[in-house]
Amino acid sequence: MFILAKAVRVxxxxxxxxxxxxxxxxxxxxxxxxxxxxxxxxxxxxLRGIDKSxxxxxxxxxxxxxxxxxxxxxxxxxARVIYSRPSRDGRVIFGNLIEYGSPWRLGANEAxxxxxxxxxxxxxxxxxxxxxxxxxxxxxxxxxxxxNEDLFTWGLKINRAKDLFSFDIPIASGDQLYDRxxxxxxxxxxxCILTIAWDKTRAELPITW
Numbered sequence: 517m518f519i520l521a522k523a524v525r526v527x528x529x530x531x532x533x534x535x536x537x538x539x540x541x542x543x544x545x546x547x548x549x550x551x552x553x554x555x556x557x558x559x560x561x562x563l564r565g566i567d568k569s570x571x572x573x574x575x576x577x578x579x580x581x582x583x584x585x586x587x588x589x590x591x592x593x594x595a596r597v598i599y600s601r602p603s604r605d606g607r608v609i610f611g612n613l614i615e616y617g618s619p620w621r622l623g624a625n626e627a628x629x630x631x632x633x634x635x636x637x638x639x640x641x642x643x644x645x646x647x648x649x650x651x652x653x654x655x656x657x658x659x660x661x662x663x664n665e666d667l668f669t670w671g672l673k674i675n676r677a678k679d680l681f682s683f684d685i686p687i688a689s690g691d692q693l694y695d696r697x698x699x700x701x702x703x704x705x706x707x708c709i710l711t712i713a714w715d716k717t718r719a720e721l722p723i724t725w
C-alpha cells in the first residue's frame with residue numbers, strides 16, 4: 517500500500533513537472549515570436565471624378581457587341597470609332613472654340629481613333645484594315661478628315677508626318693442642335709456613313725467595302 521501511494525505521488529509530480537515545462541515552453545515561444553503589428557494601410561488618393569467629356573464608342577453595324585451576344589449579328593463588324601464627347605455648354609463652337617484651318621482632335625481628351633475590321637474604300641482610296649488616329653481640319657465650307665498612324669496620343673499633339681490619308685467632306689448646317697459632340701455610323705445605299713455632328717453643324721464620311 518505504501519509502495520502504491522509513493523508511486524502515485526511520483527506520477528503526479530512527474531505530470532505536474534511536464535505541464536509546467538510545457539507552459540514555460542509556450543511562454544518562451546510567445547516572448548520570442550511576438551505577433552507583428554498590422555501593416556499600415558496605404559493612404560487613399562482622391563478619385564478623378566466624372567469626366568466632363570466621357571469616352572464613347574460607335575460601331576457599324578450599330579450596337580454590334582449587343583447583336584453578337586444576343587445571337588442577332590448577321591455580319592461581322594466593319595468599323596468602330598472611339599472618341600470623347602465634349603458638351604457645347606452654350607459656347608460658339610466653329611470659328612471660335614474650334615478655329616477654322618487648325619487641326620481638331622474630333623472630340624476631347626485622347627485623340628479620336630477609328631478601326632476598320634477589313635479593307636474599306638473612302639472617296640476612291642483603299643484604306644487597309646487596321647486602327648488609325650482620325651482628326652479634322654475644319655473650314656467654313658468643308659472639313660478635311662485625316663487618318664494618321666501615330667496611335668495612343670493625347671489631344672492635339674499629333675505627329676503630322678505620320679498622316680496617311682486625307683479626305684475633304686462637305687458640311688451642312690441645319691436647325692437640329694447637337695449639344696454633345698456625336699459620331700455615329702448609319703447604313704447607306706452602298707456601305708455606311710460616319711456622321712459627325714456638333715452644335716448645328718453636320719458632316720458625313722462615306723465608307724464602302
